[in-house]
Amino acid sequence: MDAVNALIRTRMASEHAPRIPEVTAHLVEAGGKRLRPMLTLAAARIFDYAGPYHVHLAATVEFIHTATLLHDDVVDESAQRRGRPTANLLWDNKSSVLVGDYLFSRSFQLMVETGSLRVLDILANASATIAEGEVLQLTAAQDLATTEAIYLQVVRGKTAALFSAATQVGAVIAERSEREVQALFDYGDALGIAFQIADDLLDYTGDTAVTGKNLGDDFRERKLTLPLIKAVAAASAEERLFWQRTIEKGDQRDGDLDYAIALLRRHNALEQTRADAFAWTNKAQRALTVLPRSDMRDLLSDLAEYVVSRLK
C-alpha cells in the first residue's frame, strides 16, 4: 500500500496546472479507507502475483474512485466529504469537474501501462456501468415507481462495478483461470452491493457518532434506497399519500422523518434490508471458496463480514 500511495502522489502531479495536485491532495490525503486499491492488492496476492502491475491497478481504481467523488459532490451539491469541506466548496464546481476528468485520464494512462487488453476491457466496461448508474440514480430520484431491480442497477453503478473490477483485474494480471477470474468478479460485485445496502440502511438506523453522517439524509434528499422501496411497495393508500408528499413533491415537515422510520419499522423494511445485506455478504464469501486457501483469501472473507458488522 505504501507503493500505491507513492504512485498516486507521483501521478497526481501536473507540471503545468498546480490546481490539479491541490484539489486531488485535498481528497486523497483526507484519509479515505483506500478500500478499493486494497482489494486489488489482496486479489493479486491470493495468487502470489509478483509483477509490478497490481500497484498500477490499485492506483488506477483509487484514481477512478476519486474522480467519481469529485463529480458526485458537484452533482449532489455536497458541502462535506470525509468530514472536510468538499473541493467544489473550497475551490469551485469547475475545478471539481475538470480535475475529475484529469484523474480519470491519469487512471487510463496507468492501466495502459499494464499492457493488458483484458484489463482495459474490464475497466472500460466498469467505467460505463459507473457512469450509467449515476445517470440512472439521477433520473430515479424522487420516483416512487423505482423498483428493487432499478435500485440494484444503481448500486452496481455507484459502488459494485468498481469493487468487482478492482478484484477481477487482480486475477487477470496474475493470469489465472476463467473460473478464478469470475470468482473474484462475483466476490467484488456481492461485496459492493452488501456495502452499499449497509450504507443505505445505516442512513435510517445508524449511530451518528459512529457513521459521521446525519440520520435521514437520503430521506431529505428524496432518494429511493432499499428500505424506502420496500416500505413503499407495502404501503397502504394513506401511507402512499405520505410518500408522495414527502418524496415525490418534496414537501417535508417537522416529524416526517420520525414517521417515515415508523413506517419502515411497521412493514419490516429495515429488517428485510438487513437480511438482504447479509445475503450478499454470504454470496461474496461463497464466491471465494473456489480460490486457493491463503491469508489474503481469509482477509477478503473477513472484509465481507466487516462491511455488514456495522448492522449488528
Place this chain on the structure above:
Amino acid sequence: MDAVNALIRTRMASEHAPRIPEVTAHLVEAGGKRLRPMLTLAAARIFDYAGPYHVHLAATVEFIHTATLLHDDVVDESAQRRGRPTANLLWDNKSSVLVGDYLFSRSFQLMVETGSLRVLDILANASATIAEGEVLQLTAAQDLATTEAIYLQVVRGKTAALFSAATQVGAVIAERSEREVQALFDYGDALGIAFQIADDLLDYTGDTAVTGKNLGDDFRERKLTLPLIKAVAAASAEERLFWQRTIEKGDQRDGDLDYAIALLRRHNALEQTRADAFAWTNKAQRALTVLPRSDMRDLLSDLAEYVVSRLK
C-alpha cells in the same frame, strides 16, 4: 462517415438510462462539423487502410469531443452551443457532468475494441493533455502574466491534442512507419493550433453573421487569448492600467471593448496573430509532404487552408 454516424447512434444508447441518449442526441444531432472523425477517416485512407477500426476510432474521437463540450458548457456556464440552448440549460449541470462521463467511458470501450495498445496509449495521453489544458485555462483566466507559451499549452489541451490524436491513430491502425505516424501527429497538432488561433482572432475581428458568435465574448469573459497577450506584452504603463481594470478586476464599462480593439490594432496584435495562424497552417501542410500523394492528402492540405481562410 455514414458508418461513423450509425456507430455513434448505436453506442450512445443506454438500456437503463434514457436521459443519456436524450442529452447526447441534442448535441450530436445538432449539426456539428464532425471535423475530428473526418480527420481520422482521411488519415487512415491516405494509406488505403481497409480494416474496420478507422470507424471505431472516428466515433471514439467524436465521443471524446462531445464529452468535453458537455463539461465545458458546465464550466463556462454557457447557455448556447451550435445555435441551440446547451444541455446544462435544457436539463441541468448534473446531467451534463454525468452524461459527459458516460460518453467518455463509451469512447474508452470503442478504442479497446481496436485491440491496439499503441492507440490506447495515444488516446490516454491525449485525454490527459486535454484535461490538463482545461484546468490550466481555468487558472490562467484573468491573469495578465499569461505568456504565449502558456497560451500554446492551453490551446494544445483544448483543441490540438484531440486533432493530433485523431490523425495519428489513422496512421497507427494502418501500421505505417514511425516517420509517417509522426507526420500525422505533427499535421494534427499544427492544424489544431491554427484552428484555435483563428477562432480566438475572429472573436475580435469576425463578422457575427458568419461566425454566429458575439464579438468580444473572450474580452467579456476575461480570457487571455493570443491577440490580448500580444497587446498586453506591448502595453504602455497607462494601457496596462486599462487591462488590469478590465481583465484582472473585471470592471468593464461601455466602450471598453472598442478601446480594447483599438489597443490591439495600435500594437499590431491582430496582424501578428493572423501571421501566427498562417505559420501554423504552413507547418501543418509541410508535415504532410512525407506522406504518399493521394486525394486524401490533398484534402487534409486544403483543410489546413480552410481553417484560416476565414481570416482573409
